Amino acid sequence: MSRRRSPTPDLSASRLAVFQPPAGAPTWVTPELIEKTIRVWQRFYEAPLTAEDALGIILNVSGLVEVLSQRASS
Numbered sequence: 001m002s003r004r005r006s007p008t009p010d011l012s013a014s015r016l017a018v019f020q021p022p023a024g025a026p027t028w029v030t031p032e033l034i035e036k037t038i039r040v041w042q043r044f045y046e047a048p049l050t051a052e053d054a055l056g057i058i059l060n061v062s063g064l065v066e067v068l069s070q071r072a073s074s
Contacts, residue, residue: 022052
């Protein structure tokens with residue numbers, strides 16, 4: 001008899017509190033984006049990533065995309 005997997009639950013408010021964007025983060029950086037960034041990138045780091053680490057990754061990737069899009073349009 002196989003068990004059905006329940007759908008992944010939405011992140012609760014208390015869980016999202018752990019992923020609050022650091023002070024000074026752009027308004028478009030949400031707790032969900034911080035959480036997803038940590039989930040995706042953690043496998044590449046030995047030490048646990050923090051919200052501050054995730055924000056750095058997000059801003060660096062955002063900057064890279066901006067540079068590449070400027071190069072593509074020139």
